[in-house]
Amino acid sequence: MNKTLTGVRVLVTGGSRGIGRATAVSLASAGAKVAFGHHGDDAAAAATLATVQKHDASAFSIEADVSVETEAVDMVHRSIEGLGGLDVVVNNAGILNEAGLLDTTVDAFDTVIAVNLRGTFLVGREAIRHMVQQGGGRVINIASDLGYLGRERNTAYCASKAGIGAMTRTWALEFAPRILVNAVAPGPVDTNMLGAEVMSEAQRQKESDIPLGRIGHPEEIANMVTFLAGPQASFITGQTYGVNGGSVMT
Ligand SMILES: NC(=O)c1ccc[n+]([C@@H]2O[C@H](COP(=O)([O-])OP(=O)(O)OC[C@H]3O[C@@H](n4cnc5c(N)ncnc54)[C@H](O)[C@@H]3O)[C@@H](O)[C@H]2O)c1
Numbered sequence: 001m002n003k004t005l006t007g008v009r010v011l012v013t014g015g016s017r018g019i020g021r022a023t024a025v026s027l028a029s030a031g032a033k034v035a036f037g038h039h040g041d042d043a044a045a046a047a048t049l050a051t052v053q054k055h056d057a058s059a060f061s062i063e064a065d066v067s068v069e070t071e072a073v074d075m076v077h078r079s080i081e082g083l084g085g086l087d088v089v090v091n092n093a094g095i096l097n098e099a100g101l102l103d104t105t106v107d108a109f110d111t112v113i114a115v116n117l118r119g120t121f122l123v124g125r126e127a128i129r130h131m132v133q134q135g136g137g138r139v140i141n142i143a144s145d146l147g148y149l150g151r152e153r154n155t156a157y158c159a160s161k162a163g164i165g166a167m168t169r170t171w172a173l174e175f176a177p178r179i180l181v182n183a184v185a186p187g188p189v190d191t192n193m194l195g196a197e198v199m200s201e202a203q204r205q206k207e208s209d210i211p212l213g214r215i216g217h218p219e220e221i222a223n224m225v226t227f228l229a230g231p232q233a234s235f236i237t238g239q240t241y242g243v244n245g246g247s248v249m250t
Contacts, residue, residue: 004230006031009083011076013037013066013123014093016045018191019142022218023090024048026226028055035079037093039065066093066119067111076126085134088229089127091120091164092142096157096193098200109156116160120167128175136178140228141168142221143185143240145247153203161185165240172238180237184224187244188215211246 010027014020015036024036025048034056038045045061052059060082064075080086094116097108120141131137146154147161165183172181188194188207194215199207208215224243227233242248 003031004232005226008032008087008229009079009085010088010090010229011035011037011079011083011086011123011127012090012092013075013119014039015061016041016048018193019186019189019218019221020090020092021048021051022222023092023225024052024059025055026219026222027088027090027229028052028059030226030230032056032088032229033083034059035062035083037062037064037066037075039063039093065115066123067114069122072119072122073126076123076130080130086127086130086137087134088138088140089123090140090142090225090229091123093119094142094144094160094193096154096198098153098157098198098203099155100153101155104155112156113160113163116157117163117167120164124167124171128171128179131179132175137180138229138233139168139171139179139181140225141181141183142225143168143183145185145187145242145244147185148248151203151206153200168240169238176237180233182228182233182236182238183240184221184228185240185242185244185248186216186221187242187247189218189221190215191218210244214245216243216245 010032015024016038028034064071143164144161168183
């Protein structure tokens with residue numbers, strides 16, 4: 001791979017597995033210096049770190065719950081310290097809780113919103129605080145095609161992902177022209193989130209019913225994130241890119 005990100009300092013949240021893992025590996029292989037976060041996933045994080053370190057020997061991981069303000073802020077500070085600054089933050093950590101609206105408790109709703117939306121807000125706010133002082137940076141938020149499409153039995157998830165799109169546009173306006181803020185909205189991707197423990201068979205069937213006829217690979221999302229982090233994306237802000245096999249067409 002071209003080393004288009006040589007020396008670029010990056011924090012990826014939710015980097016232990018799935019899309020975050022592929023993103024951390026892709027960014028490191030493009031030359032970036034990488035820190036990644038994870039929560040309650042030590043074994044997977046250790047395996048990912050070993051792979052990322054093949055490209056960036058100084059890469060490190062941080063255990064932190066992005067929904068808890070002190071932990072999210074501390075993770076950003078430790079990243080800045082360990083990387084010697086922060087040029088790009090990828091807000092990827094997320095959870096899904098499938099439940100019909102009438103069975104969705106306030107606790108379940110709040111938990112999904114806290115990780116997906118508040119976590120993106122907390123990490124993004126702290127990263128941007130640093131980027132303002134530094135004089136520039138990039139924020140890449142991971143949304144979802146379900147933020148546009150809606151999906152029965154996924155009230156909190158869809159609301160959180162639509163919120164991430166709105167937050168992306170808001171930050172892009174507020175911090176132009178020095179900080180570029182974009183989102184990637186994946187369609188269905190082959191990760192734990194699409195596994196039987198998280199999603200019912202009926203919902204999984206829906207996920208493969210898209211024009212390209214298959215679900216995506218985590219690396220296909222990582223490619224877009226790596227592009228948005230790089231020099232060729234210098235005139236792009238406030239956008240949400242669908243990488244989705246055609247599940248959403250705009
Ligand atoms: N897989 C898909 O089909 C799909 C589609 C659209 C969007 N997405 C989004 O992509 C992102 C990554 O999802 P994935 O499919 O790789 O899922 P995954 O379950 O494989 O990985 C989730 C990651 O988030 C981390 N995480 C979970 N809760 C956390 C918390 N409270 N604090 C910090 N980290 C936490 C986990 O440690 C893990 O690294 C999510 O935001 C998800 O909503 C996924």
